[in-house]
Amino acid sequence: MNLLLELFLCFAxxxxxxxxxxxxxxxxxxxxxxxxKKWMTHDEMMDIAVIAESTPGPIAINTATHVGxxxxxxxxxxxxxxxxxxxxxxxxxxxxxFLEQFMEITIIANAFQGIKIGVGLLIFDAGLKMMKKMxxxxxxxxxxxxxxxxxxxxxxxxxxxxxxxxxxxxxxxxLAVHFVKGGRNA
Amino acid sequence: xxxxxxxxxxxYVGCFAFGGAYGAIPLIRxxxxxxxxxxxxxxxYMIAVSESTPGPIMINLATxxxxxxxxxxGSFIATTxxxxxxxxxxxxxxxxxxxxxKHPAVQAxxxxxxxxxxxxxxxxxxHMMVSHCFAAQGVDGRALLITGILAVILYVLPRFKINKPxxxxxxxxxxxxxxxxxxx
Numbered sequence: 522m523n524l525l526l527e528l529f530l531c532f533a534x535x536x537x538x539x540x541x542x543x544x545x546x547x548x549x550x551x552x553x554x555x556x557x558k559k560w561m562t563h564d565e566m567m568d569i570a571v572i573a574e575s576t577p578g579p580i581a582i583n584t585a586t587h588v589g590x591x592x593x594x595x596x597x598x599x600x601x602x603x604x605x606x607x608x609x610x611x612x613x614x615x616x617x618x619f620l621e622q623f624m625e626i627t628i629i630a631n632a633f634q635g636i637k638i639g640v641g642l643l644i645f646d647a648g649l650k651m652m653k654k655m656x657x658x659x660x661x662x663x664x665x666x667x668x669x670x671x672x673x674x675x676x677x678x679x680x681x682x683x684x685x686x687x688x689x690x691x692x693x694x695x696l697a698v699h700f701v702k703g704g705r706n707a
Numbered sequence: 708x709x710x711x712x713x714x715x716x717x718x719y720v721g722c723f724a725f726g727g728a729y730g731a732i733p734l735i736r737x738x739x740x741x742x743x744x745x746x747x748x749x750x751x752y753m754i755a756v757s758e759s760t761p762g763p764i765m766i767n768l769a770t771x772x773x774x775x776x777x778x779x780x781g782s783f784i785a786t787t788x789x790x791x792x793x794x795x796x797x798x799x800x801x802x803x804x805x806x807x808x809k810h811p812a813v814q815a816x817x818x819x820x821x822x823x824x825x826x827x828x829x830x831x832x833x834h835m836m837v838s839h840c841f842a843a844q845g846v847d848g849r850a851l852l853i854t855g856i857l858a859v860i861l862y863v864l865p866r867f868k869i870n871k872p873x874x875x876x877x878x879x880x881x882x883x884x885x886x887x888x889x890x891x
Contacts, residue, residue, distance in 0.1 A: 536761060536762055537761050538761060539761055539762070546763075572797070572800060572808055573797075574727075575725075575808050575813075575817050576725075576793060576796050576797060576800065576808075577721060577722055577723060577724045577725050577792055577793055577796065578721060578724055578765070578789075578790070578792060578793020578794075578796070578797075579724075579727075579728065579731075579763030579764075579765055579766065579793065580727070581762075581763050582763065582766075582790055582793045582794060582797070583793055583797045586793070586794050586797040586798055586801070587797055587801050590798060590801050590802065591801070595798065598794070598797075598798055602790065602794055606762070606766055606786060606790060608761055608762060609760065609761055609762020609763070609766050609767050609770065610762075610766070610770050610782070610783075610786055612760050612761065612762070613756075613757070613760065613762075613766075613767045613770040613771050613774070613782075614770055614774050614779065614782055616756060616760070616771070617770070617771045617774035617775055617782070618774070620752075620756070624752075627890075628886055628890065630889075631885050631886045631888075631889035631890050632882035632883070632885045632886050633752050633755070633882070633885065634849075634850075634853075634885045634888075634889045635853055635881040635882050635883070635884045635885020635886065635888065635889070636751075636752065636755045636878055636881050636882050636885060637748065637751040637752065637755070637835075637839060638836065638839050638850055638853045638854050638857060638881060638885075639755070639857055639877050639878050639880070639881025639882075640751050640754045640755050640758070640835065640878070640881075641751070641832050641833075641834075641835030641836035641839065642832065642836060642854070642857050642858065642861060642877070642881075643758070643832075643874055643877055643878070644729055644732060644754075644828060644831055644832035644835060645828075645829060645832025645833055645835075645836065646832070646861060647728075647729040647828060647832070648729065648825055648826075648828035648829035648831075648832055649829070651726070651729075651825045651828065652825050652829070655821070655822055655825060656818075660818075660819075660822075661818070661821075661822040662822070664819055664822040664823045664826070665822035665823065665825050665826040665829075666826060667823060667826065668822065668823035668824065668825065668826025668827045668829075668830070669826035669827070669829050669830045670826075670830075671826075671827075671830075672733065672826065672827045672830030672831065672834075673830045673833065673834065676830065676831075676834040677834075681741075683734075683737050684733045684734055684737055684827050685719075685723045685734065685737075687823060687827060688723065688725070688820050688823050688824060688827070689820075690823075691819045691820055691822070691823030692816045692817075692819045692820045692823075693819075694819055695815050695816060695818055695819020695820070696812065696815050696816055696819065698815070698819075699811065699812065699815035703811075
């Protein structure tokens with residue numbers, strides 16, 4: 522089979538069967554790309570997971586881009602990434618055309634009243650899980666509390682400050698601490 | 708010009724969406740509320756839909772916002788824009804900058820941003836829960852009740868060896884509770 526087509530179809534399959542994104546995807550990507558296709562090794566997959574942690578965007582896109590490039594250059598990266606995105610694009614596009622009519626049904630509207638609370642809790646719970654895995658350093662804890670308090674104030678008082686600015690402030694503080702410490706050691 | 712706004716808005720989201728699926732939610736919330744693309748409530752519904760359909764949440768939200776604002780071309784532009792930064796950055800790292808990510812200064816920046824993002828995610832979740840229970844019109848008793856039930860399912864039942872539900876399962880459970888509590 523044509524390699525580009527194979528990359529496209531393989532990642533389209535991954536895109537179609539992975540729900541929720543994030544780490545749930547790693548197992549399926551590993552199964553397909555490492556065990557079935559032998560496109561990369563387990564170690565390489567772990568490296569990508571680490572890099573994906575440090576780069577913006579979903580890990581699924583990071584992996585598709587990496588594997589596609591390794592197999593067939595920039596065109597390969599493009600084929601794999603488009604394959605990855607296409608299923609969710611089609612599904613959500615179809616949903617977006619019907620969601621409003623759907624919401625007019627009373628029982629659905631009531632269900633979404635419950636769901637909206639579930640979503641808040643789900644986001645909070647994801648934060649808690651990440652917090653537990655966080656390195657137990659004073660600086661990390663301080664920056665986490667800074668992010669929490671800053672964002673709560675922004676939401677509570679409807680301040681027009683983007684969360685990106687809060688993130689970048691934390692980055693600058695951490696970088697400054699890094700250089701100060703480095704200077705002391707040198 | 709809505710197409711340009713969608714492109715720039717989601718390019719911005721794509722550039723700063725560190726911290727996995729949930730890291731992107733506070734950012735997307737910023738952008739869609741700023742441009743007035745979605746109301747807070749509609750965004751929450753779409754997060755639930757994205758969680759229950761295949762594919763990364765970030766991509767699903769971009770497709771939905773693009774489609775509701777400017778049809779199929781809009782959803783194509785928003786989805787492309789949100790993918791471009793991770794595509795380009797990953798390509799650069801794979802092709803040329805294999806060691807850039809390990810540079811101490813780069814690591815220092817990332818080590819600073821990650822905990823802060825966790826704080827931002829926690830704050831966003833808290834705000835969403837609290838704002839449903841305590842709206843401007845007063846306390847919503849039914850929302851408070853649902854929050855209580857769900858909190859028990861997530862944090863108390865696992866202590867009695869009842870497994871914590873997956874995100875999709877939790878959404879289904881909260882939908883059922885919503886039907887019962889708001890239906891009667």
